[in-house]
Amino acid sequence: MHNADRQAQNLARALRTAAEGDFDIDVAGLAGLAGYSSGHFQRLFRHHFGISPGRFLRHSRIDRFAQLLRSGHGVTHAAAEAGFGSSSRAHQAAQDGLGMKPSKLGSGAEGETIRFATAGCRLGRVLVAATAKGLCAVLLGESDEEIELELARRFPQADRRSGDSAFVETLDQVVKLIDRGRQPSEALPLDLRGTVFQRKVWAALQQIPAGETLTYGELARRVGLPGSARAVAQACGANPAAVVVPCHRVVAADGGLGGYRWGIEKKQALLERERMDV
Template sequence: MNHPCTITATIAPCRFGYFLVAATAHGVCAVTLGDDPDMLQDDLERRFGTAIIRHTGHVSNNLTDTIHSYLNGVQKRLDLPLDVMATPFQRLVWEALRAIPYGATQTYQEVAQRLGRPYAVRAVARACASNPVALIVPCHRVVRADGALGGYRWGIERKRALLAHEAAHIQLCAS
């Protein structure tokens, strides 16, 4: 008999609005960004309808603190265990995105070429759009070939702010 999955989730304010982090016993299953905590919670419940979701003030102090450290420019990489469903191609794309350095960007074309699939630009964009773990898989670091930001599941202004934030922290470290 299969038992429903248990997810522990929390929503916390941050400089980019709010973030929701949710985890199973195996790893992080969702990190989302938004302006309305209720919408973040509703989205989680819609995506994991059969799961038992426990909303707490802290998923794990470690997870929440780690994401806050990242959002405050203290931590440059989020090496957290993941528990996400994905196609093999999505996993390849997400691993490639995790390799993009903090403060840097790559184009969808460059990501596709790194994967040895130069004609898979749209598929790379779809994999970015389906990313359930913002920040851990930094899809905000992928831009269009013409330098335009392209899309971002959590809002183009938030993508612009995240990139500016990372660039500013890189400058501070270089000074």
């Protein structure tokens, strides 16, 4: 095994510990897991991932804190489980890292206005929803009732309203993207809610050109976590913006299509359409 590959595997092992389990660990502990001194570990980490290990740990704790709050846990319990020394530190981290108070993280978007509209497309029905910042959901289904219930499940406390005529133009752009593979003239603004890791995967998905595919393992390497294909697949499954964030362009290592949140037939149809246009 080449030295660079060995380094990447050692670093990935440390990252998985920080991202998936031990939220009390510090940078020195991560360095020990990777088999390096603290200083050497920090240099390698920055070189491979473009972020300090301390900052990565902080983001991982914020992610875990947010997940616990959204699952209904109280702030004190969530702060302790996520490895923060106190509720006040967790409160400040949520404000700095996610731009919202812990009370709002656990409220199901209470007090937020979400505009949405539905339409027919060649894959069935599509719902497009947006906050004032950008698209927060693009959902596929067989009926409006099905996808509107999915929107309500994702944002149970939000003020969900039908979009106006200007919003319907956004809906039309998404339908054209699905039906004809026609990209909007300008990138659609996004306001996708997810962990730091999920958002990193979603950003990488948007860099895959139409008509091309990556395996889950290849995508894992692109986001700096070689050997974490399963975690990448889970992030793809959590993608809230079908087609706009093209998780359908990620396939299994054996050449099969792999999974797809909105049905394997839809994934196949999207890929076939894109390959026709290449």
